[in-house]
Amino acid sequence: MTAATTVPLSTTPQYRAATDNPANPSACTNFYKLRINPSNTGNVRGQSRFDITDDITVTVDPSFQYVLANGGGTTVVAENDGRLRGLSGPGVDLNGDGDLLDSVRLYTPNITNTHRYGVISSVIYKVAEGHTVRAA
Numbered sequence: 740m741t742a743a744t745t746v747p748l749s750t751t752p753q754y755r756a757a758t759d760n761p762a763n764p765s766a767c768t769n770f771y772k773l774r775i776n777p778s779n780t781g782n783v784r785g786q787s788r789f790d791i792t793d794d795i796t797v798t799v800d801p802s803f804q805y806v807l808a809n810g811g812g813t814t815v816v817a818e819n820d821g822r823l824r825g826l827s828g829p830g831v832d833l834n835g836d837g838d839l840l841d842s843v844r845l846y847t848p849n850i851t852n853t854h855r856y857g858v859i860s861s862v863i864y865k866v867a868e869g870h871t872v873r874a875a
C-alpha cells in the first residue's frame with residue numbers, strides 16, 4: 740500500500756489558467772469595476788423661425804452636445820514593458836514580489852471627449868392656402 744500523493748490545487752495547470760485565479764494575468768476580466776463607463780453629458784438646443792415673406796418661412800435649429808466618457812478596459816502589461824522602462828529604466832515591480840518578470844493586468848480606460856455641433860434647418864413655402872411644401 741502506498742501513501743496518496745496530494746498535489747496542491749494552486750500548482751495544477753488547470754488552476755493557473757483558471758479565469759478566477761487572481762494570479763493569472765488573463766483572469767478576472769469580468770470584474771465589473773473594470774467596465775464602468777461614467778459619462779458627463781450636456782446638450783443645448785436652440786430653435787428659431789424667420790418669416791421671410793408671407794409665403795416663405797425659414798427655420799434654423801442649432802444644437803451642441805458635449806460628452807466626456809470613460810469606456811473602461813484593461814491591458815496585461817509586462818513589468819519590463821517599454822512603457823514602464825522608459826528610455827533606460829529596468830521596469831517597475833507592479834506586484835511587489837521583488838522581480839520584474841511578471842505580467843500584471845492594469846486598468847487602462849479609454850477616454851473620449853466629444854464636441855458635436857449640429858444644425859437642422861428648413862424652408863417652408865406656402866403654395867396656396869392650406870398647402871405647404873417643406874424642404875429640410
Ligand SMILES: [Ca+2]
Binds near residue numbers: 818832837838840
Ligand atoms: Ca514582480
Ligand SMILES: [Ca+2]
Binds near residue numbers: 836838
Ligand atoms: Ca515574480
